[in-house]
Amino acid sequence: MTTAGLPPHTSMGLLYFALVALLLLSAFFAGSETALMRLNRYRLRHAAKAGDRGAQRAERLLAKPDRLIGLILLLSTIINVVTPTLVGLIAFRIGGDFLVAVGVVALTFFMLIFCEVAPKTFAALHPERLAMPAAFVLAPLLRLLYPFVWATNLIANGALRVLGVSPQQSSQILSREELRTVVAETGATIPLRHQQMLVSILDLEKITVEDIMVPRTEIVGIDLEDDWDAITLQLRQSQHTRLPVYEGEIDKIVGVLHMKRIVHALARGRLDRQALIDAATAHDTYFVPSGTTLNTQLLHFQRAKRRLAFVVDEYGDIQGLVTLEDILEEIVGEFTTDPATMMHKDVHKEADDSYVVNASTTLRALNRSMRWSLPTDGPKTLNGLIVEHLETIPDPGTTLKLADYTIEVLQTGDNAVKTVRIRPPAAAMTAPRG
Numbered sequence: 446m447t448t449a450g451l452p453p454h455t456s457m458g459l460l461y462f463a464l465v466a467l468l469l470l471s472a473f474f475a476g477s478e479t480a481l482m483r484l485n486r487y488r489l490r491h492a493a494k495a496g497d498r499g500a501q502r503a504e505r506l507l508a509k510p511d512r513l514i515g516l517i518l519l520l521s522t523i524i525n526v527v528t529p530t531l532v533g534l535i536a537f538r539i540g541g542d543f544l545v546a547v548g549v550v551a552l553t554f555f556m557l558i559f560c561e562v563a564p565k566t567f568a569a570l571h572p573e574r575l576a577m578p579a580a581f582v583l584a585p586l587l588r589l590l591y592p593f594v595w596a597t598n599l600i601a602n603g604a605l606r607v608l609g610v611s612p613q614q615s616s617q618i619l620s621r622e623e624l625r626t627v628v629a630e631t632g633a634t635i636p637l638r639h640q641q642m643l644v645s646i647l648d649l650e651k652i653t654v655e656d657i658m659v660p661r662t663e664i665v666g667i668d669l670e671d672d673w674d675a676i677t678l679q680l681r682q683s684q685h686t687r688l689p690v691y692e693g694e695i696d697k698i699v700g701v702l703h704m705k706r707i708v709h710a711l712a713r714g715r716l717d718r719q720a721l722i723d724a725a726t727a728h729d730t731y732f733v734p735s736g737t738t739l740n741t742q743l744l745h746f747q748r749a750k751r752r753l754a755f756v757v758d759e760y761g762d763i764q765g766l767v768t769l770e771d772i773l774e775e776i777v778g779e780f781t782t783d784p785a786t787m788m789h790k791d792v793h794k795e796a797d798d799s800y801v802v803n804a805s806t807t808l809r810a811l812n813r814s815m816r817w818s819l820p821t822d823g824p825k826t827l828n829g830l831i832v833e834h835l836e837t838i839p840d841p842g843t844t845l846k847l848a849d850y851t852i853e854v855l856q857t858g859d860n861a862v863k864t865v866r867i868r869p870p871a872a873a874m875t876a877p878r879g
Contacts, residue, residue, distance in 0.1 A: 460535050467528045468560055471521065476564030477579035478517045481507060483572040499577030502584050511602065515594045516587050528552065621647050645776045649740035654733055656809050656825055657775060658756045658765030661695050663805055667702060667725075668693065673718060680704075680711055687753050687768075690725035695763050700725035701753055732757050735764055739772050746772070778813065800869070801855065804828040804862040817869055820848055828862040838862070 481503060489507070492500035506513045529549055536548030568575050587594065628635070628643045635643070666689035667676055680688075683704065690699045699722060706724040710716040731754040733742060746752065752769040791803035792815060802811070804827045808819045811827065824830045831854070832838060834847060839862065843854040849870040856864040 457535070457538065460531060460538075464528065464531050464535065467524050467531065468556070471524045471528065471556060471560040472564040473579070473582075474517050474521045474524070475561050476568040476575050477583060478514065478568075479565040480568035480572040480574075480576035480579060481513065482510075483569050484576050485572075488573075497577070499580050502580035503576050506580055506583060506587070511598050512587060512594055513583070515598045515601070516583065516590060519590065519593060519597055520586070525556075528556070621650065641778075642776055649743065649772075649775065650738055652739045652775065652809070653735065654737050654739065654742050654754075654756050654767045655735040655764065656821070657739070657771050657807060658735075658767045659771075660765045660805055660807075660826065661763055664689060664695055664766050666691055666695065667721070669699065669718065669722070676718075676721070677711065677716065680707070680716075689755075689766070690721070698730055698755065698763065700728070700730055703727075730755065732763075733767070734759075739775060742767065743769075743772050775809075775813070795866070798868070800867045802827060802865050802867055804831065804865050815869075817850070818848060819850060827865065831862050831865070 484503065484507070486507070489500050489504055493504045529552060532548045532552045533545045536544040625644055625647055628640050628647075631640065665683075665685060667679065669676075669690065669692045671679075686704050688702045688704070689695065690702050691697050692699060702721065702725040706727065707716055707721060710720060731749065731751050733745065733754045733756055735756050735758050737745075742754070746754070746769050754767055755763050756765045756767055758764050791806040792811070793801045795801060800815075806827055807825055808821045808827060808830060809825075811817055812819055812821065819827070819830065824833050830847065831845065831852065834845060835843070838857060838860055839845075839854045841854055841857055845852050851868040853866040853868075854862055854864075855866055856862075
């Protein structure tokens with residue numbers, strides 16, 4: 446066996462020291478590669494912005510992953526070539542040619558376990574513990590060996606281009622669904638209630654104002670054609686701070702009345718019909734298309750400094766009314782002044798665990814407040830869902846099953862279902878959230 450390149454008088458102690466150093470470096474580079482590639486990029490970015498120097502160096506290294514990988518593999522290749530030669534020399538000096546073969550085989554198993562599998566497994570389980578210190582070593586090595594790394598990457602990237610593969614770094618931008626998964630996997634780090642709110646914010650892009658609006662048949666407003674005494678009584682008993690004002694029907698909208706504009710005059714008995722109209726027309730009426738998504742409408746409310754808008758269809762007819770509070774409820778849940786009031790205002794629980802429900806209630810509101818799973822990919826209201834399924838206006842007493850929910854029609858009128866009784870499946874018989 447040749448020992449060219451090493452002085453014949455080289456001591457065995459020095460050879461042993463060099464072998465141990467090479468094995469440690471091999472394990473270090475193998476673990477560093479896995480740790481750096483395994484790092485959570487968003488956690489790393491947060492730590493870097495917080496001033497962590499190790500995170501800052503690691504982030505700079507990962508900005509050019511081809512250079513980082515090139516550096517580690519270059520050094521690992523050199524070590525993997527020199528180490529067997531060194532083992533062969535030591536084995537030859539100890540026991541001759543026969544022991545050389547034994548030493549190489551033993552080295553192979555040792556490096557596989559202690560220089561590859563073990564450090565990479567540790568790095569995969571605890572990437573930050575290894576990646577941050579490793580960045581302090583790899584950064585200056587990259588500067589020192591940059592010409593060799595650059596040449597290696599040039600050849601490697603050229604080979605990738607020949608094979609039709611772009612060497613550019615892939616995008617790290619998360620899609621909405623991927624971000625939902627990240628939120629769901631935070632576990633106890635983020636309270637469940639906050640997770641639900643974050644997911645609800647992501648869902649705003651999929652929900653339109655038509656999905657959550659108050660239908661036109663349920664809009665509470667002031668009809669200027671009513672008797673003046675009836676109007677003043679309605680104003681005194683109103684629980685709303687804003688009331689639509691119209692003439693005869695909601696499509697003939699005059700404006701939106703803010704109660705604070707007329708409360709003093711109403712209390713002193715000085716309010717008349719013209720003053721009511723003037724207060725209602727103080728601002729232009731705000732209309733939005735029915736297909737507007739909630740995230741867009743939330744921004745529109747913010748920019749226009751409005752809290753209420755009328756939802757119109759493609760023909761300009763008013764379909765309903767949406768408020769800022771309706772959108773916020775999609776994020777945080779139902780608003781209520783009574784902590785004991787857990788169910789939706791249009792839902793009443795019976796003694797037999799069934800629920801009497803106003804059929805004009807939107808399906809999204811029922812699902813959100815009652816934790817039900819009624820289908821929402823078609824009609825927006827419970828009445829619409831029943832009529833679409835039966836393809837007719839049912840008679841009272843009609844019973845049907847939708848998505849494992851047993852629904853009994855209790856009352857109909859004006860070509861619509863008014864009241865129903867719902868028996869949810871056993872899986873949905875849980876306490877509704879507030």
